[in-house]
Each structure stands twice: as structure tokens, then as C-alpha cells.
Amino acid sequence: MILTIAYDGSAYAGWQMQVGVVTVQQRIEEALAKLFLSTPRLHSSSRTDTGVHARGMKAHFDVPKAEFRMLPQKLVLAINAHLPEDIRINGARKAKSGFHARFSAIGKQYRYFVWNHPSADPLLRRQTWHVPRALDLTAMRTAARTLVGHHDFRAFSATPGYERENTVRHLTRCDVLRSGALLTFRIEADGFLYKMCRGIVGTLVQVGFERFRPDEILPMLESQDRSVAGMTAPAQGLVLWRVYYKASNRLQTTALMTM
Amino acid sequence: MILTIAYDGSAYAGWQMQVGVVTVQQRIEEALAKLFLSTPRLHSSSRTDTGVHARGMKAHFDVPKAEFRMLPQKLVLAINAHLPEDIRINGARKAKSGFHARFSAIGKQYRYFVWNHPSADPLLRRQTWHVPRALDLTAMRTAARTLVGHHDFRAFSATPGYERENTVRHLTRCDVLRSGALLTFRIEADGFLYKMCRGIVGTLVQVGFERFRPDEILPMLESQDRSVAGMTAPAQGLVLWRVYYKASNRLQTTALMTM
Numbered sequence: 001m002i003l004t005i006a007y008d009g010s011a012y013a014g015w016q017m018q019v020g021v022v023t024v025q026q027r028i029e030e031a032l033a034k035l036f037l038s039t040p041r042l043h044s045s046s047r048t049d050t051g052v053h054a055r056g057m058k059a060h061f062d063v064p065k066a067e068f069r070m071l072p073q074k075l076v077l078a079i080n081a082h083l084p085e086d087i088r089i090n091g092a093r094k095a096k097s098g099f100h101a102r103f104s105a106i107g108k109q110y111r112y113f114v115w116n117h118p119s120a121d122p123l124l125r126r127q128t129w130h131v132p133r134a135l136d137l138t139a140m141r142t143a144a145r146t147l148v149g150h151h152d153f154r155a156f157s158a159t160p161g162y163e164r165e166n167t168v169r170h171l172t173r174c175d176v177l178r179s180g181a182l183l184t185f186r187i188e189a190d191g192f193l194y195k196m197c198r199g200i201v202g203t204l205v206q207v208g209f210e211r212f213r214p215d216e217i218l219p220m221l222e223s224q225d226r227s228v229a230g231m232t233a234p235a236q237g238l239v240l241w242r243v244y245y246k247a248s249n250r251l252q253t254t255a256l257m258t259m
Numbered sequence: 260m261i262l263t264i265a266y267d268g269s270a271y272a273g274w275q276m277q278v279g280v281v282t283v284q285q286r287i288e289e290a291l292a293k294l295f296l297s298t299p300r301l302h303s304s305s306r307t308d309t310g311v312h313a314r315g316m317k318a319h320f321d322v323p324k325a326e327f328r329m330l331p332q333k334l335v336l337a338i339n340a341h342l343p344e345d346i347r348i349n350g351a352r353k354a355k356s357g358f359h360a361r362f363s364a365i366g367k368q369y370r371y372f373v374w375n376h377p378s379a380d381p382l383l384r385r386q387t388w389h390v391p392r393a394l395d396l397t398a399m400r401t402a403a404r405t406l407v408g409h410h411d412f413r414a415f416s417a418t419p420g421y422e423r424e425n426t427v428r429h430l431t432r433c434d435v436l437r438s439g440a441l442l443t444f445r446i447e448a449d450g451f452l453y454k455m456c457r458g459i460v461g462t463l464v465q466v467g468f469e470r471f472r473p474d475e476i477l478p479m480l481e482s483q484d485r486s487v488a489g490m491t492a493p494a495q496g497l498v499l500w501r502v503y504y505k506a507s508n509r510l511q512t513t514a515l516m517t518m
Contacts, residue, residue, distance in 0.1 A: 006378070006380060006381050006382065007381050008381045008382050008384070053382055055382070076377070076378065080378060085379065085381065085384055086381045086384070087381060088378045088379055088380070088381050089378060090376070090377075090378045091378075117349070118335070118349075119265070119335065119339060119347045119348060119349045119350075120344065120347055121265060121347070122265050122266050122267045122344065122345045122346060122347050123265065123267050123312055123314070123386055123498075125267070125344055125345070127382060239382075
């Protein structure tokens with residue numbers, strides 16, 4: 001069974017189960033434990049950090065066939081009834097055999113929200129990074145275009161442990177929309193390194209401050225050195241927006257309408 | 260001095276000062292009391308109810324000239340420094356003599372947000388009314404158009420005390436935008452009766468449920484009877500969006516960029 005999950009990450013120590021703190025995975029597994037005799041283990045597409053949100057997180061779990069008599073529509077309602085209001089299952093569908101929420105994913109989209117106004121926005125305060133200074137949006141967009149393509153993103157990622165890994169990713173979209181004071185960064189790739197999105201946004205905002213020029217982005221990528229690229233944007237502006245799979249993974253249409 | 264104020268109303272018993280509960284007006288007057296020798300009294304354009312939000316609330320206050328040496332820009336930062344993060348001053352400008360935030364207002368826009376999806380949205384849960392059932396948007400829009408114009412809105416308002424008052428208002432806009440699961444109602448008038456916006460939205464949503472037909476709206480207005488119109492939508496979806504004044508009230512441009 002594959003779930004589509006939305007959550008306000010403000011109150012959680014991220015997605016992944018950890019001892020001594022409350023996580024989103026833990027809350028959902030607790031809800032599942034109330035519905036099944038076994039305690040299903042959730043396998044997610046991504047592991048979001050403390051304070052990061054999601055609208056389209058995917059996670060799958062296996063249950064013994066004997067236990068499974070509920071339609072996906074009913075399952076969504078049943079799980080939600082056992083969840084706190086800052087976590088919601090938006091959809092469920094049966095998984096094809098061999099499907100894995102993480103390893104079958106072919107791409108992901110994150111969105112990052114910046115509130116660019118001298119005063120913070122009280123209604124969006126937990127979902128935006130408040131940037132009071134004026135930003136050069138044209139320079140930011142030029143820099144964002146430079147990032148699109150196949151690149152080694154090591155310089156934009158929090159690095160420990162990447163020494164022997166392939167850190168090349170294919171960034172398929174990186175743009176910035178403005179609507180009043182609200183900036184929306186849309187960042188799409190075949191995969192993301194740890195804190196890569198926040199490294200990209202932090203650096204682009206510093207381009208907006210004229211701390212970096214757009215033509216400094218390519219040398220940053222080439223340096224493969226975290227200390228050369230810009231700052232890491234704070235967690236609360238980041239939302240895991242969507243996870244992409246091959247259409248062939250679909251066994252049936254989603255149980256609930258999707259956005 | 261005129262302030263533009265935004266707040267998340269979730270934690271407050273509305274705008275207006277009351278004994279025994281915490282209100283938005285109280286929090287801002289407390290902040291002002293830290294900046295001036297006198298305790299300035301705030302006069303607002305509107306009195307929002309418990310749980311209702313604002314992006315463009317206006318309020319004015321008078322201070323003795325001798326006390327007032329701060330530029331509006333500085334004043335905004337100084338007040339915000341003494342406010343909780345769910346209330347923010349977005350702008351300040353000097354008021355023309357005789358200006359009154361309430362009596363000089365010539366119109367207001369409210370917005371109401373509905374999350375129309377089987378599952379609630381965790382990120383917008385405090386700012387939307389969750390309506391899980393499908394809605395007939397075409398019928399809602401037809402009904403909304405019927406409401407525009409000069410009408411007696413007594414049937415759409417919580418009524419005590421209106422018996423001898425003029426309850427005719429000029430509704431200049433009433434439309435519904437859809438973006439994915441998010442519906443935005445934009446309701447603009449020269450003035451609003453108590454709970455009138457929420458009565459309009461509740462009734463339009465019931466039109467969407469086919470509980471009422473669009474051609475029943477006009478007879479509702481004509482009935483002047485609250486029990487004939489539809490339900491009152493819950494508070495948390497409502498935002499006081501903007502208050503309009505004659506340009507002649509402007510002594511100077513706003514201190515901060517506005518949305």
C-alpha cells in the first residue's frame with residue numbers, strides 16, 4: 001500500500017524514527033498499529049529534516065493479505081482518525097509488487113517559500129523564511145538557470161559521508177516565482193543530496209543580496225567545496241512537494257483526488 | 260498615526276479589548292505603552308471575531324506631539340519588537356487631522372479560504388474551513404453574483420440589535436477562485452454587518468452542496484430573516500484583507516512597501 005502524506009513539520013524532529021524525539025514516521029506507524037494486528041513498517045521516499053514540511057511525501061508498507069480487507073478510501077479515513085491534525089494522509093493506493101517508495105522514485109519536487117517584506121507574515125510564519133532585505137530577482141533567476149542540468153552538487157550539500165558516493169544529480173527545474181511578498185522556489189531533480197535544496201536557496205538569496213554574482217555559481221559547483229557556496233536556508237520554508245514514479249508503478253488510480 | 264496590521268487570530272479572543280481574555284488590540288496597546296509615556300488608545304477599522312485573521316487591518320492612535328520623534332519606519336520596527344510573532348505591524352503613516360480608521364473607511368475586502376479535499380490540509384489547517392464534500396462551483400458563482408449590489412443583508416448576519424439600524428450594504432464584489440483544492444472567496448463592500456461574510460460563505464457552500472439553488476438567494480435577501488439563509492461559516496477561514504480610504508486621507512506614502 002502506498003500513502004501520500006502531508007504534514008506541518010513544525011512540531012517534529014523530522015520524518016525518520018529516532019529514539020527520544022517525536023517524528024512523523026512514528027506518529028503514522030502508531031496510527032497503523034491501531035488498525036492492523038502486525039505493526040507495519042513505513043518506507044518513505046525521503047527523510048525530511050526537523051521543521052521541514054511535506055505535501056506529497058510518499059511511503060509504502062506491507063501488510064499480510066489476510067489482514068487487509070479495507071478499500072484504500074476507507075483506509076485513508078481510518079488512519080487520519082488516529083493522527084494529530086498536523087499530519088494527514090491524502091491518498092492511498094495498492095502498490096505493485098517490488099515497488100519501493102524510495103528506490104522506485106524517479107524524481108522529486110521541493111518548494112521553498114520566502115517572505116520578502118520588511119515585516120514577517122504572521123499567517124505564514126511557520127512556512128516561510130522571512131527575508132526583510134530587498135532582493136535582485138533578475139540576478140537570482142539567472143543564477144537559478146545556471147544550476148539546471150547535470151552537476152556535482154557536493155558544494156551545495158551538507159557533506160559528511162559523501163566522499164565515496166556519486167554526488168552528481170540532474171536538476172530538471174530551478175525557478176523563482178513572485179506573488180507580492182511571497183517568493184516560491186520550485187526545485188526538481190532526479191534526487192537530492194542532504195540539505196541540497198536549502199543550500200541552493202540560501203545561495204540564491206545571497207545572489208539576491210549581491211553577495212555573489214550569478215556567474216559565480218558555476219565555479220561554486222566545480223569547486224565541490226561546501227565552504228565556497230552560500231548559506232543553508234532555514235528548514236521551515238521547505239516543503240517536499242511531490243515525488244515522481246514511472247506510470248508503470250500504478251496498479252490503480254489514487255483513492256482520493258490529488259492536487 | 261495609522262497602522263496596517265496582520266495577525267494570526269488563532270490564539271486571540273478577537274480584536275477588541277475585553278476583560279479576562281487576550282485580544283489583538285490589547286497586545287498592540289501593551290507594545291505601544293512601552294514606547295510612549297502616555298498609553299495610546301487604538302481605534303480600529305473593524306472588530307474581528309475570535310479566531311478571525313487579518314492581513315490589512317487598519318488602526319489609528321494619537322500621541323502628544325512632544326512625544327513623537329520617531330519616523331514611521333522606525334516606529335514599525337519598535338512596535339514589532341514588543342509584539343508576539345503572531346501579530347505584525349506591516350506599515351505606518353501619519354494620519355491627516357480628523358482621520359478615523361473606522362469612520363473614514365469607504366470599503367473593505369474580506370477573503371475566505373475553503374480547503375475542498377477529502378483530507379484536511381495540515382499546513383493550512385488554522386486558515387481554512389475544511390469542506391470534504393464535492394462542491395458545484397458553477398452554482399456557487401451564480402449565487403455569488405446575485406449577492407452583488409445594494410441589498411438588505413439582515414438575513415445573512417447575526418442580528419441582535421439591528422432592529423432599528425440600516426442593514427442595507429453595497430456589495431461590490433463577491434467571487435470564488437479555485438486553485439487546486441483551495442477556494443478563495445473575495446467579498447468586498449462599503450461595510451459589513453456582524454458575521455455577514457461568514458453568513459454569505461456558509462450559504463454559498465450550501466449552494467455548492469445543492470442544499471439551496473442559486474435562484475433562492477434573492478428571496479433569502481428579501482426575507483430579512485436569518486433563519487431563511489444558510490449556515491455561518493467557521494471563523495478560522497476568514498481574513499480581513501484590506502480596508503479602503505479616500506486618497507485624500509493620505510498625508511504621505513506608507514512607510515513600508517505594501518502588498
